[in-house]
Amino acid sequence: MENRSFYNEVLTEHNMRPDFKHDLPDANLVLEGVNPSCGDDIYLKLKVEGDTIVDGAFVGDGCAISQASADIMLGMIVGLPKDEALHLADCFIRMIKGTASEEEIEELDEAGALRDISHMPARVKCAVLGWHTLEEIFKNPEKARPKAD
């Protein structure tokens, strides 16, 4: 098949067929992440037991880069202790800013497919939206407690 895809296949696939884009009713940490420049708006939902992220999902909408990045992120962090997830977030954000080492990018595994975004300054905020929201959740978990209806 002729490859006419604008973004690479990893990104396109995660955008079109996301694994983690659904509600998570038993999430105990939920935070909205907004990128006003292009209107990406997601809710990151995590179920954390002790220090471990046992489940996670996101809902909302946004551009392909924001959606694929959040989906890839969840595939990597579900099952991880909080600190390891935050370490990956730090590596990812630095990769997008162009300051991560090759070893760190290797650690990012599938998320490394987004490394070219570092050459698209207008899209940096899209790429880091999910990861930045993850950092915010753990920085201030009190603000991320779902309110009882």
Place this chain on the structure above:
Amino acid sequence: MLDLRKDFPILRGTDVVYLDSAATAQRPACVMEAERAFNDERNANPLRGLYAWSMEATEAYERARQTVADFVHARQPEEIVFTRNTTEGLNLIAYTWACTNLRPGDEVLVTVMEHHSNLLPWQMACERTGATLRFLECDQRGVFPEEAMRAAVTERTKLVCMGHVSNVFGRVNPVEKMAELAHSVGALMVCDAAQSAPHIALDVQKLGVDFLVFSGHKLCGPMGIGALWARMELLEDMPPFLRGGEMIEYVTRDSATWAEVPHKFEAGTVNASGAVGLEAAIRYLQTAGLETIESHVNALTERALKGMQALPHVHVIGSENAVEHSGILTFTVDGVHPHDIAAIFDSDRICIRAGHHCAQPLMKHLGVGSTARASIYLYNNEQDVDRFLESLATLRSRMGYGE
């Protein structure tokens, strides 16, 4: 068809297709030349004319004011206040007229389709004075039903603010009718002409408004220069906006009296070369003829709209009739986020806008998150439209959708 591309240095010898004129228009060589001539031949601080260059600078600046006054059919040039842009003009009205005259219980009526710059100043003025902000809603096609207009104006309404042409729909709004309704209850009418000034011959007398503002850069002029028109008696009564140099008559240690209108509203050294550039842009549009420009824009809009309507996953916002778009085509593509649409167009060297178009309440009202927008102006041609349509047709397959 007009063939004006050659007049625009940025468009010469490039294959870039520029379809973002509703954000800012390109500038013809004559505008740059007018600014260059001012800077090279008579640059001095105007309004302090004690030597030849300064007198010439003053003369050039005031001649530009006369040209703008004629452009909008003002009664006298003093009714024109030069500003940086539309946003500054609207803030000037909000900080001076609105903050001085609004009282608790008064109502300010804005429409839901306003650009943020015709909304936030009124939010501020209402917050400061205790007045209430009310909204006039439009339907999904961007039309204001007449009953809704009548119902929205009450005896408490003191100010009505409406864009002449929406930067999302491109449709010409019923400003004349609205001004009539506003005046019937003693309210004043503000018209944001940022999107209409490049397309429609403005006549403040016919529109019947009390304030009208526009930017130079959207009608092929320089950035950083715009104009506010208001009726003389309003300008006379309004307090100054910014205070400082060039706007005083007499100053003591603890008081001051103000210079005559319009200088009362033009504090500090003015953007004289910008005003001269704006004058050149207005003359350029007048030479081409605003009606000729509009029929050129409408013909291209028709071609684009037809092509878009033929694509199953493309949805154009607003009228199905090309002449009701003022060259503005806001659209969505199923399954492709506007930011990705813009990125793919950019890779094809086509410039379009994506996002909320500084009209978030409208986007919410229409139930869309964000949209893409192509806008057509006098230098565009059929090849531009065809390149746009070609890219648009391949968007979904390039995002991985099998068609």
